[in-house]
Amino acid sequence: MMTFNYSNPTNIIFGQGQITAIQHKIPASAKVLLLYGGGSIKDNGIYQQVTQALSENSVLEFSGITPNPTVEHLDKAVALAKAQSITFILAVGGGSVIDGAKYVAAAACYNGTGWDILEGKHTVDKALPIGCILTLPATGSESNTASVVSKAATQDKLAFLSPTVQPQFAVLDPDAMKTLPARQLANGIADAWVHTCEQYLTVQEGAWVQDGYAEALLKTLLRLANTFEQQDDQWRANLMWSANQALNGLIGAGVTQDWATHMIGHELTALYGVDHARSLAIIQPSLLRNQLHLKQGKLEQMGEAVFGLDAGKDLAERTIDAIEAFYHKLDIATRLTDYGNNKQAAVEAVLAKMEAHGLLAIGEHQSITLEESRTILQTAIA
Incomplete structure (x- = not known):
């Protein structure tokens, strides 16, 4: 730590x-x-x-x-x-x-x-x-x-x-929150989810408290998604508090952080007007699959602790599938479909903005180069 x-x-x-x-x-x-x-x-x-x-x-x-x-x-x-x-x-x-x-x-x-x-x-x-x-x-x-x-x-x-x-x-x-439309509530859950993941799905470094608290937040957000129609006082209070705790600095104290999903997602929002949370859901599964070799340990930990998945050689892959299913449960797409019907032009537009903003090597290991970002985008854009 x-x-x-x-x-x-x-x-x-x-x-x-x-x-x-x-x-x-x-x-x-x-x-x-x-x-x-x-x-x-x-x-x-x-x-x-x-x-x-x-x-x-x-x-x-x-x-x-x-x-x-x-x-x-x-x-x-x-x-x-x-x-x-x-x-x-x-x-x-x-x-x-x-x-x-x-x-x-x-x-x-x-x-x-x-x-x-x-x-x-x-x-x-x-x-x-x-x-x-x-x-x-x-x-x-x-x-x-x-x-x-x-x-x-x-x-x-x-x-x-x-x-x-x-x-x-x-x-x-x-x-x-009582009068908020379902889309905004779903966005709130997804946004808090990725905030937590950006501080948790990195490397294993023995931060038991931060990991345990992050897992508690992720399980709460998963429960909120699974009970989305409930939306009573208790449901709203737990969403409001978990979203706050996801990014108040506590679970990120003393641990390695990522934020690559946000850096790429911001460009989708700026270029194509995608809701912030939905841009994150589009990028994250593709990014996790691209960085599987570096994130495998924490993905496996998340699979067991958050989703209750059984151990196995493909646990990390199944965890990413479960993350994607979490977004789909909220009716949030995990691929970009509205970008002007020219996939390659969309990929190049995002990469050009990333280069202009100096995002040449991002992620907790600085392993996501522009070429890796290109690969992620090729998968994330339909």
Whole structure:
């Protein structure tokens, strides 16, 4: 096990009816920029709860943040934050809204072009304080330091990390999920699944606690998929908590991590508009089969511990088959079918973006070269 330093300062406020708690977490003197998406929070009552809790604050609103938020739209919020001397950012939504809020919080404290942050030209050392109310469990962005933002003009999707954008608090009220469509819930399960796998399906290094906790999360997500029609209070609470725990830094502390599935999947999303979670489901089975010789030990461990498969020479292969069946149970495809009907052009387009972004050797062993990525894509694209 590697040496590590773990801290997660986000205050998690979990449970039904907890949105009112934000009035004790945001100073009454704060000038708040409220960020949200397409307006569904006004239909399900969340907006009303938020505005009531913020009744003592000066509040400005910025809406319309889409899945895979674009810098073109978010820069308007940055300009607003600067012009109105905003002192606190409150994100109400899923991972895209929260990721967008992190970008706004950082770019509002930077005099240059915000996209510099994503391109690594500016290291974020200051940001406005952030709080969030989670409405769609998936990314874990509500209690980590990561943000992913797209640039529509160039079809780029890039990430940045900074402790300065770690939310101060996150309200996780499972009731906020009650009106979500089945597709978004399935995406949340799949997203959390791959987040866990990226930190677990690497190498065996004796991290019993991290492995055991990752396996508990995977078994929970598998159970959620197998009981997808249940969707009662207990089901929603377990999805919300497991998605948070999958990417709050705990199961990745001191262990080797992968993230190659995300790196390739981001390009599918940027180029073809594939839902983030579905891009991961398209790439992961093909990537695991390509890297079987390096991941066999952990695949076999997962097969026995998570899926209850019997030991055998083909256990790793059967584990990948079980992972693929897990996605199909959620009605999530594991091959890309909508890419313009020119497979080779799609493969080359993704590879060109990967090369431009410096993704020449990825994965925990840096063994996925562009040629290996080509092989993975050839299998992943129908």
